[in-house]
Amino acid sequence: MVFFSQNAANISLLFVLLRKTMDRIMTRLSVNINKIATLRNARGADVPNVVKVALDCENFGADGITVHPRPDERHIRRSDVYDLRPLLRTEFNIEGYPSPDFIDLVLKVKPHQVTLVPDSPAQLTSNAGWDTKKNLEFLTEVLDGFNHAGIRTSVFVSADAEMIEYAAKAGADRVELYTEPYATAYSQNKEAAVAPFVEAAKVARSLGLGLNAGHDLSLVNLNYLYQNIPWMDEVSIGHSLISDALYLGLERTIQEYKNCLR
Template sequence: MTKLSVNINKVATLRNARGGNNPDVIKVALDCEMFGAEGITVHPRPDERHIRRSDVLQLRPILKSEFNIEGYPSKEFIDLVLSVKPHQVTLVPDSPEQITSNSGWDTKANQSFLIEILETFKQAGIRTSVFVDADVDMVEYAAKAGADRVELYTEPYATMYPEDPEKAIAPFIEAAKAARNLGMGINAGHDLSLVNLKYMHDNIPWIDEVSIGHALICDALYMGLEKTIEEYKKCLDK
């Protein structure tokens, strides 16, 4: 079964735009669980422009579903993750000023760096995932670095999907097969939506988890959060 992890960054962005605690990020996370999401994802950035360190600390003891923290492994990020001990940490190569993740790791060029960081988290009992492009070499070097999973960066798929779904999915199938053959778990995320999620899942049904935030929260403005999560989960039905 492919799990749905809801990225709640956009909820925190809306809260921070006005100050106060409306919408309540913690309540939204708990509601996502109640409505059927199997996980919650957060991406705390150094400037706390959406998810704050305090949010992360509040969420860990109350979530019943899987908690995934993603981010660039700066010292501050590493310290936060080690103190919270989520179920999974996802390493992304973002610089602090990036609006959102827009590429995967060069796992070959950053091999030594990733080996050290991944070992640190694994010793703490935290499952590790590395954000990579749909490139077999990058998957293989993520495995060599010791990652438990890769998260496939799916924006290129989402961009090409309306024009040519078969061409769009092809490199992702190859990357996912490579990960499976190496004994790695497979996650996917970035620009997945109700438009393109089912096709990806139909072609790569062994994906362990999809992390979806922006599109899901936008859909919830029209359909409501409960109905939206229900529709996303339908896309992941076999």
């Protein structure tokens, strides 16, 4: 009887360890909720409620929530960031250009991760990665401040080995690969489309950097990216996911995206 009890305990412990291991190696899905805020702002009221949708995303299986507060607050507002922070149970990622106001917001809120993008205030959406070599001094100073505050840092870069190397020199914990070129080329030749991203991911790994990815990833192209780069830490997806939710519903959509990362 003791023998069987001990075996059962060992099996139970094995499953716990296996689950923890899988959690560490699984690519996490962070849902960007900017489009929810855009829809809310169109009518000037509080429908849909940004915080409620974020909490629903968590309940439906999202591993994190991403927001990109812009200076003109055309979608996410500073007040949204403050409202979300104490209520989220998963990882909170704030992305944006490191202006003084943005830096101040991030240091006050202290999210789990800050992702630096080179967007100008008037830019519609991110459309390029940092020139980390040209901006090395600036990025080093900014990243140092966030790192000292205990906030994990990620730098948005193209699939370019040199840009990744200089992100590491600047002190980034992770890089986020700008995947729009992959998404655009995917339908023509998916093998050719993913090849530079695989090489970039290998460079990041060789430098000890964590790896995120984002921009134009969808149910069409996400799984193939994951198959080729299974060691990605996180993908951040907003526009496609929220658009799919109009047809599939938010809960099913999040599960479909999670299925692409298995």
